[in-house]
Amino acid sequence: MKLLNCSTLQIEEFSGLSIPKSYAILSHRWEADHEEATYQDFGKPDVVARKKGWKKIHHFCRLALQQGYKNAWVDTCCINKQDFTELTEAINSMFKWYARSSVCYAYLSDVGVDGVSLQHSQWFTRGWTLQELIAPSRVEFFDKDWNYIGSRADLCDIIQQRTNIDKSILVAGSGRVEGLLTTIPVARRMSWASGRTTKREEDLAYCLLGVFGVKMPLLYGEGNRAFIRLQEEIIKETNDLSIFAWSAPTESPLGYFGILAMSPSAFETANDIVLSSEIKYNPEYAITNKGLKITTETSLMPDGAHFLSLRCHRSSDPGSRHLGILLRDQGGNVFLRWKTGRLWSLEHSAPGIEHTMFISKFLEPDVAETLVGDMDSIYRNAFCFPPTPPKVEFVKARPDGLWSSSRRMFITQGLDTFDGFVQYRTSGAADQNFIVACGFTGGGANPWVCLAADNDETSHIFKTAMSGDLVKLRKLGSERGVMKTRIAFGLSRRVEDRPVVLSLGMETRMLEGQPVFSIFVNQRTDWGDLCSVMQVPYEEAASKQAEQMAPTVAEEAAP
Template sequence: MWLLKINGPKDYDIELVGPYYDTKRPPYIILSHTWSQVPGEELTYQDMKRIQTLFAKRYAPDPEAQQELTAYTQRAGWTKIRSCCASALADGFEYAWVDTVCIDKTSSAELSEAINSMYRWYQQALRCFVFLEDIHSTNIQDMQHCRWFSRGWTLQELLAPKHVLFYNSDWHLIGWLREETMCRTLESITKIDYAYLSGYASIRRASVACRMSWASKRVTTRVEDLAYCLLGIFGIHMPLLYGEGNRAFIRLQEEICHTSEDQSIFAWQQTPFLGTTDNVGLLAPSPVCFQKSSELVPMAKHDDKFGFSLTKGRVQFRTITDQKKRYLVLRCRTRSNYHICILNIYRLRSAEEEYVRRSSLHSITYSDFVLRYGKNQAEQISLLSHIGENFEHDNSIKYIEIKDVPTQNSGYRLKQCWPSMSYDWVQAIITVSLFRDFTSLSALYFQHDKNASPDFLAVFSADGPEDGPGLEWDSVHVYANLSIQAFKEAYKNEVLGSNVGELSSALDKVPGLANKVHLRGEEVWDIGGGAHVKVCVSRDHKLLRDSIAAAGIFAGSDWADVARNLDEFRINPSP
């Protein structure tokens, strides 16, 4: 570990010394900052060495050396180092560590050691000075839009040190992390619980999913650093392989699986939509998948029958599944309402007992869990930990295309769509994906322009069992304003029933559906060798027909206005 020794208040009093090892390292302060966005403004280890050489010649009549030294000391990086050292000296410290000049990044071995040791270096520092160059006041409330809170590396720099001081662009103190007001403000900004920020609780007590969620909205310049910046957060050491891309995050999760039994690491979702058609392995491709996992905690371990092990790219689970092995129960739950996490899985190949997961995440109440799975025996099941870009499997995707001629001047417009839906603007065809081992669920909510007319909610369930694919639907006549969020909350637990026929009890719980009319239908047919089948819904069912037909009006809507109203709901129109 290299350090800056501060021998006095002058620029030439700052010198790079070391390397120091753990047993002989002097007390030091450490700097946390964001690198300048202007190329060439930050200094390097080699620059610092050169500056020391030039300072040694400061009394020599060498104009070129003086010009070179001036060029170095006029950089924003040097101003930052000088101000940091001045603050350290004022607080009685003689040594400082600044990542830009204290790591020789031309040495891959030194860089790897530094990144694997960085959390510990910040933890052992007597003070951590956080320099917020884009904050010009000392008002704590102005910190919420600071760039420092969006960077990946600064997460460990916030959590590891015992004493963190925040400075504005003029190096005026804004406040200490341990102060009540500062802690509450940072809790709001970072979504990290007060207990962890204040030091009352160790971050090791937070679940894996919760810690991942802290990094879910942070970014790094290099994609690999999204994994490397989290090594200390999880107490992991692993070699750096720049160029491996997203594989770095997979390796990080694999290392966590070797050291932790916390199954919340599998409780992530790639999109906020249930019924997504993405084929993924058990491990997340990016921290962004944990954005909604902050409330998850591991369940108490009563015995060893619900464990897992990771070997050679496969996770061997011993857990509870449903009879058709379409859902897998994780040993983790939500902290507040005790909802247990469920993964949707499907068999990779018909001839093998090997599974992958969908990128959606379900949850059910504890009472529903006992009702559905309480008598099920734990069994062994194998899932792929990740799927490569060129991976092939025989669970081929087909499509059910539901079409009908739009009702002219029907007065209906598509208000919301859940979860994922493909809509053909020209032919007014709704496309639902069809899988052999997976039930695809979709819902459309249509609203009439006139308040006197009822709204419609159309729910579709497409299934591809080996004895022939099928489509089930349920059209609901809505006489009151429907909250799609309320529908989702009631609906998502019943999703585990894997068909629309089991949704009635969920729909009964939705506010706004007290006076409703259900029409349910089912179409089963032989796909044969074709990849697409077009199904025309029977005109005998007027409510459903009008619901589908109303989608035709959507083609004439202003897309920008509709998109703004959809919020987290997504419509994927065909090009």
């Protein structure tokens, strides 16, 4: 750590235990780069004396010396920015350096100019000054002429109103702020930076490292990817779902986005977010090369969207309704965030379906717009299965990566060939394990469907499915008949010397303007016991489910 000697105005270097326990630190807005005194300028008295920044350093060190501090730190000259390794270490350590300082002098160079008051100072709009405001145990403010304005504790109410930073943070004593920060939702901490700017786009992420207690390498030139990386690092450290409580209005009301925000400005309305329960009760999630992987419940909306609760709410909401986001299934268990212009909440609790999904990490805006057409045809050539009634248990679907458990369908968009099956188990007088195998070739032009049970003449097909050999399953299943329009056929067996018939049917129908293969199965015994297994056509069942869920339609959450 490099520090200024307040008496000699020379830079001295310390490391480890030799770092002074007491030093002053400066917070300020930079002048134009060529006006600031840099590390390279020291040792060149004629050069450094001509810069506006030198006068600022001189006043700062004189004030520190008057208050009994031998050493001081200034970001303009105490970092050798031409040494990228040192710059990276400094930026990753800066929050700690401010937190360990004895006092931070905040120099507001515009306060007192043309009547500018404290709360209107541009100092509050800079990204780097956020950590400089909250990390030190003591902050003292000075105007353009180095006249004392007051301490952070004295000005707490004004600062809180200007920044929306929690009062508990502003009045925190020595060594307490880092622990207190972990108790504040990620979204609310992000909101503190929403109105701030930096000269380099990447610094919008780097200036927040200490606020979230993470470290990461600097990659100048990556643009907003730096903020994506910041969120990835935060996700490694906490399962606070409020990190996804951002909103970003777009030109297209149907625009699609990834799960991660593109900048702190997306959290502008998150300043009153509170957690609905301790995060230890939240599901585990992690970033993978397929997106954010999470196993949790979602509620299916009548418009086909999935509501994902973020397990947080607004402090102003008397009903403490959970805020959430809307997702759309892209197929392959991959989801995109939808309608990002606001957060959403449910008027009433909705039945949830637990499933594992992957939510795309981020999408560039131009890519997101092109997805609108693709998402409109997401259900083309899907195999749809209506809900199972009593006495029929869903066991599994393979391949599970193409199965949508909430929609009960195989989403096959874009595939030239498909093979899969759904396994069921019936109970009652006619216990039976059976599968409905299905597939197509030619991009959906040649569909087939097959019914097979575990203990009759089709058991070899059932066993093939259980072995996972989908290629062989296609050969065996397609030989039982190619389904062009509507067709039904059955299997017979005897239970207690009475005939039991399973009959299968499939027809092509339209779902949201796209052709789908709608499957139904019946089970019947001759004593009149009719068990309707997936007998209702898919789109009719989906419509009934939507009617049942109508009271739970997502309502816009008040900011």
